[in-house]
Amino acid sequence: MPETTNPPLDALDRRIVVATQAGLPLVPDPYGAVAREAGCSRGEVMERMRRMLSNGVIRRIGAVPNHYTLGFRGNGMSVWDVADDRVEHYGRRIGELEFVSHAYRRPRHLPEWPYNLFAMVHGRDRTEVMEKVARIAAMLGEDDRGHEVLFSTRILKKTGLRIGSG
């Protein structure tokens, strides 16, 4: 299902994104600092950011806790095979669980990969993650046609998502 598309960002929007994607300046007037970098007024930055927030280009502005440092050392990518006409119902219910950070529908690749629902599950360790996965399985009951949990064993690369200034 395609997502709704917004009007494309213009050059000033992009300069504001580039100036803020690593973080908001930690100074008393952060939007003024962004404005100086983007070459516009503070009012324009605030107006553009309000617009991006209301049309969903910005999901939210705020603090992102580092769950690993804060003691949530376990995180497992749980993947589920759910009937296509049930995946939205369960995707929403799983997304509401407080220990799930992301829930998406993705395509199957049969026969190797039968899973169409992905949910990232967080816990203090693997045991706690598996307990939480068991709670999801109980919620799905017979609609759980199969699931697995993939734990990461190594970070091979982590640069984050960045758009260029070009």
Next chain:
Amino acid sequence: MDAIDRAIVNRLQEGFPIAAHPYREAAEALGISEEELIRRLNRMLERKQLSRFGPMYHAERLGGGLSLCAMSIPADDFERVAEQVNAFPEVAHNYQRDHRLNMWFVLATETPERIPRVLEEIERITGYQVYDMPKEQEFFVGLKFEV
């Protein structure tokens, strides 16, 4: 982290004002000074208790392409392929996972049209199939994370 740090993290996960003096506004709601809020945010970022502070952008709505991709790589060829895949600037994150599909990476491109081209290029260079698993529907992104 003390009680004030925890209150900051819990409160500021929910949002931050767009205003001329947003730290002052947020600090008042927390019962601390603007200066203290900025100092504590700096410290939590330095200590990596926060992974970031600011706007979270929705990658696809910025106009770019985004996909999750998986590969199944034999153990004795894994390091070579990891190096080749990581060399693509479009590969943002790459994780080894304990599964037959043992390499999982996020591909982020300037335009959606670039995704299939980069995937073909990765297949050509590595000699292994790439399973493309783009998001078809998003049910939830975020964290309801009480500290």
